[in-house]
Amino acid sequence: MTNNPATISHLPFGDTEPLMTVEDLSAYLVIPVATLYKWRTLGEGPRGIRIGRHIRYHRSEVQAWLAARAEAVA
Template identity: 35%
Template sequence: MRRLAAAGALNVTSLSEALLNLLTLDEMTAATGLSRSTLAKRRCDGTGPAFFKIGRQVKYDRADVDAWMLSRRRTSTWTANDNTGKAVTA
């Protein structure tokens, strides 16, 4: 951490703020309604939100979770969606 701060890549204030915005796995399940195992599967296949692996803990940045949830937004249940806001017909 000191090396990054000394290099000017990240200052201590922004690091502290970033750490405060990290969600635990339990907070993530409460926020999304997804189970721990579903989140684990999505981490493995890359379909979930970006995450941090800190030691043995998994943490999610609140901004990444919000962006991921917005990307899941749909206007119809019967068409595929490429997450750009435009419906894709099969």
Template identity: 40%
Template sequence: MAHLVCMTTPIPLPHPLPGLPPLLDIRELSEYLGVPVSTIYDWRSRGVGPRAYRFGKHLKFAVADVTEWIEAQRDPAPSARSVPPQLPRR
């Protein structure tokens, strides 16, 4: 009987697991980016969102992939041409 208790008692895992990349589910990514979950699904259907892993019906996003995708969304630095000329001081 004692061996059955050991089989049903979950063993706590360290979080995050050493050596594995941290993953976000779609709800966590939605909250982090401040956009609806439906927007993330739309981005995926158009091929413009962050890369994801699929585990059955579940999507998981590696934090490193999300960070890389976020950086790719950054507006380019303003060029010298796009800065309006300054008027001479008097």
């Protein structure tokens, strides 16, 4: 995950949480980038944010999605 201070300082509402790219999330979840895009078209996967033509993810949203999936399996 890139920690570009310029990017962090421009997040809305004073949020200082770095956003994850699709590639960051792919590496974090150890799944292909194509799977993330497919999940997005199906309305599955963690909630992403469209910024122009790019998709970004809040780490807290990813963690919440993972926790919800863990609860669904248990």
